[in-house]
Amino acid sequence: MTTPTTPPILPRIQSPADLHALSEAELRQLAAEMREELIGVVGLRSAHFASNLGVVELCLALHLAFDFSKDRLIWDTGHQIYPHKLITGRAAQIGSIRTKGGLMGYPNPAESPYDLFMTGHAGAAPSTALGLHAGDLLMGRPERYSVAVIGDGAFPSGIVYEAMNNAAAKPHGRRFIIILNDNKMSICPRVGGIAYYLDKARMAPEYNRANKLVRKLLPHIPLVGDQADRLLQQFKDAVKASVHGGMIFEELGFKYIGPIDGHDLATLNSYLEKVKAMDGPILLHVLTDKGRGFEPAEKDPVSFHAPAPFQRCEEGIIPLKSSSTRAYTNAVSDALFAAMRRDPRVAVLTAAMCEGNKLQKIRDAFPDRFFDVGICEAHAVTFAAGMAKAGARPVVDIYSTFLQRGYDHIFQEVSLQDLPVVFCMDRAGLVGSDGPTHHGSYDLAYMRVFPNLVVMAPGDAKDVAPMIDWALAHDHPVALRYPKANLEEVQRDPQPIELGQAEVLEWETDGMLIALGAQVPDCLRAAERLRAEHGLRVGVINARFAKPLDTNTIVKALDECGFVLTVEEGCLMGGFGSAVLEAANDAGRSTTHLRRLGLPDRFILHAERDEQLAEVGLDVDGIVRSALELAQHLGIAPESTATDSSSARSAG
Ligand SMILES: Cc1ncc(C[n+]2csc(CCOP(=O)(O)OP(=O)(O)O)c2C)c(N)n1
Ligand SMILES: CC(=O)[C@@H](O)[C@H](O)COP(=O)(O)O
Numbered sequence: 120m121t122t123p124t125t126p127p128i129l130p131r132i133q134s135p136a137d138l139h140a141l142s143e144a145e146l147r148q149l150a151a152e153m154r155e156e157l158i159g160v161v162g163l164r165s166a167h168f169a170s171n172l173g174v175v176e177l178c179l180a181l182h183l184a185f186d187f188s189k190d191r192l193i194w195d196t197g198h199q200i201y202p203h204k205l206i207t208g209r210a211a212q213i214g215s216i217r218t219k220g221g222l223m224g225y226p227n228p229a230e231s232p233y234d235l236f237m238t239g240h241a242g243a244a245p246s247t248a249l250g251l252h253a254g255d256l257l258m259g260r261p262e263r264y265s266v267a268v269i270g271d272g273a274f275p276s277g278i279v280y281e282a283m284n285n286a287a288a289k290p291h292g293r294r295f296i297i298i299l300n301d302n303k304m305s306i307c308p309r310v311g312g313i314a315y316y317l318d319k320a321r322m323a324p325e326y327n328r329a330n331k332l333v334r335k336l337l338p339h340i341p342l343v344g345d346q347a348d349r350l351l352q353q354f355k356d357a358v359k360a361s362v363h364g365g366m367i368f369e370e371l372g373f374k375y376i377g378p379i380d381g382h383d384l385a386t387l388n389s390y391l392e393k394v395k396a397m398d399g400p401i402l403l404h405v406l407t408d409k410g411r412g413f414e415p416a417e418k419d420p421v422s423f424h425a426p427a428p429f430q431r432c433e434e435g436i437i438p439l440k441s442s443s444t445r446a447y448t449n450a451v452s453d454a455l456f457a458a459m460r461r462d463p464r465v466a467v468l469t470a471a472m473c474e475g476n477k478l479q480k481i482r483d484a485f486p487d488r489f490f491d492v493g494i495c496e497a498h499a500v501t502f503a504a505g506m507a508k509a510g511a512r513p514v515v516d517i518y519s520t521f522l523q524r525g526y527d528h529i530f531q532e533v534s535l536q537d538l539p540v541v542f543c544m545d546r547a548g549l550v551g552s553d554g555p556t557h558h559g560s561y562d563l564a565y566m567r568v569f570p571n572l573v574v575m576a577p578g579d580a581k582d583v584a585p586m587i588d589w590a591l592a593h594d595h596p597v598a599l600r601y602p603k604a605n606l607e608e609v610q611r612d613p614q615p616i617e618l619g620q621a622e623v624l625e626w627e628t629d630g631m632l633i634a635l636g637a638q639v640p641d642c643l644r645a646a647e648r649l650r651a652e653h654g655l656r657v658g659v660i661n662a663r664f665a666k667p668l669d670t671n672t673i674v675k676a677l678d679e680c681g682f683v684l685t686v687e688e689g690c691l692m693g694g695f696g697s698a699v700l701e702a703a704n705d706a707g708r709s710t711t712h713l714r715r716l717g718l719p720d721r722f723i724l725h726a727e728r729d730e731q732l733a734e735v736g737l738d739v740d741g742i743v744r745s746a747l748e749l750a751q752h753l754g755i756a757p758e759s760t761a762t763d764s765s766s767a768r769s770a771g
């Protein structure tokens with residue numbers, strides 16, 4: 120990477136309009152400065168990195184060719200939005216990205232009119248951009264272009280083809296442009312038939328060159344044996360590739376252009392100008408390098424997708440933070456690995472999140488039973504249903520937020536057929552700096568409505584493997600949720616997992632905390648504080664199941680305890696606490712002494728996970744506060760102790 124020697128340009132770029140005054144050399148300098156800023160960000164904290172390095176030139180070229188104060192630009196997923204933020208008036212704040220109160224790591228319309236949608240899920244950009252164009256036509260703004268930039272990893276998502284199908288029905292596809300940013304990578308190397316096809320299209324220019332050469336040379340070379348076979352095969356491949364390049368897209372009604380070099384500003388500019396003059400829909404295939412301009416990231420784009428913070432040094436990088444703690448994700452992966460060794464029917468599916476779900480060991484040890492289906496969550500669920508019907512034991516290992524993409528298939532192909540598919544719903548609850556697009560807030564509410572489906576959550580480390588084993592032995596669908604958090608262990612001899620059975624950890628009668636999932640250890644700490652600081656004897660139940668509920672234990676708590684507080688890291692509406700309320704109502708019990716603690720009916724912005732938990736009252740302080748307020752309200756604790764709690768604030 121070159122270090123600029125002339126006065127910096129980036130601070131002068133207050134809006135994309137300022138780019139037009141720059142010479143080609145100045146634009147190149149700006150690109151280098153932008154990359155320096157990106158490196159600065161990962162020196163501070165974990166952030167999306169390699170994808171951002173890869174789109175610097177593309178971002179500049181797009182803002183030069185279009186006027187996105189009027190035209191429309193949607194970056195698919197949005198994790199590669201940093202260069203766009205840098206040139207749309209937010210360069211000075213880039214150091215705050217992904218922190219509480221700072222810039223969001225994804226597009227955010229609250230930050231800038233250049234960010235049209237808040238996004239973080241992959242694949243939706245073409246549909247959104249097409250909708251914008253249709254809306255603009257309807258509202259009398261036919262001159263506006265609509266541009267979707269989508270990566271090759273996201274490109275196989277089914278919704279992309281739904282958009283393309285619709286775009287071919289003109290006129291709303293007329294000024295609609297899809298830029299396919301092909302860097303040969305998803306988070307890990309992209310997989311599947313579309314990847315093969317893009318590889319072929321990628322090769323077309325080279326084959327074209329080879330084709331020409333072969334045509335020129337053939338008549339002059341006396342060829343025999345292997346040599347002749349090889350050259351003839353090359354010739355055939357050349358013809359095939361030159362015909363194939365982008366043909367699928369043409370057949371779908373798109374004008375396919377490319378592939379072109381996505382790091383050459385002049386090439387990008389000239390193609391974008393051409394594309395603007397054409398009648399769409401258009402697919403411009405752009406080749407970029409993930410990690411471009413920073414050698415370690417170019418060499419290892421997987422590790423540099425969203426690396427832990429690091430600083431540069433002569434040898435490459437120095438990691439600034441090493442994490443040695445084990446997370447729920449690791450424990451689940453280990454338990455799955457053990458189950459796969461025992462049972463040849465067990466298969467593990469991921470929708471392009473092998474690294475995030477820590478499945479590398481499984482991928483390498485069991486290549487025949489590991490399926491990366493790409494960013495195609497709906498397919499993953501349905502494919503798992505097919506496998507289960509055939510007798511296998513598929514596990515869909517998936518982030519809670521991304522499983523939302525497969526919702527209808529959970530209903531129709533899994534629950535309705537009562538098939539033994541196991542859903543490992545990772546990142547359930549608050550995820551920290553990714554923010555509202557990635558929180559796993561809704562799975563309890565959206566999963567517990569389905570007949571046949573069991574919904575459970577480990578209360579600590581000791582619950583994880585037994586729950587996985589139990590789920591795999593159960594002949595019906597099971598969903599298991601766990602957060603993006605380090606494991607904790609409650610010192611006890613855990614009771615075995617039994618369908619719909621909670622585990623009573625401490626039975627006390629002033630109050631009862633019924634926790635579902637990883638808040639169990641915090642509830643024990645809160646109970647301890649309530650006793651030590653406020654003289655309240657409060658018990659704790661590890662609920663384990665959101666469905667079926669342990670109704671007997673819940674009703675007993677309602678009957679015997681002064682108050683009952685449910686605790687869950689999921690949306691309050693329709694979640695575990697709601698299920699407890701329903702159970703109480705069904706059992707004819709009063710619920711005046713029952714309260715629910717969970718995620719409120721609003722989006723929780725990006726921040727550290729601990730900050731988010733504190734914000735919604737799901738940390739120890741918050742649990743103590745909620746329990747105390749309830750106890751005081753019911754006259755179980757004297758009012759005067761209300762202010763004793765150092766943290767007394769109103770609970771989420
Ligand atoms: C629906 C959905 N599934 C999974 C993800 C996780 N994810 C984020 S970026 C990414 C890779 C995207 O690859 P690509 O679109 O090619 O972008 P690149 O990072 O290569 O620029 C994945 C799998 C997501 N954001 N949304
Ligand atoms: C952009 C995207 O969706 C992923 O890169 C996501 O940020 C990964 O989150 P984790 O860091 O929790 O794996």
Ligand SMILES: [Mg+2]
Pocket residue numbers: 270271272273300301302303304305
């Ligand atoms: Mg990619």
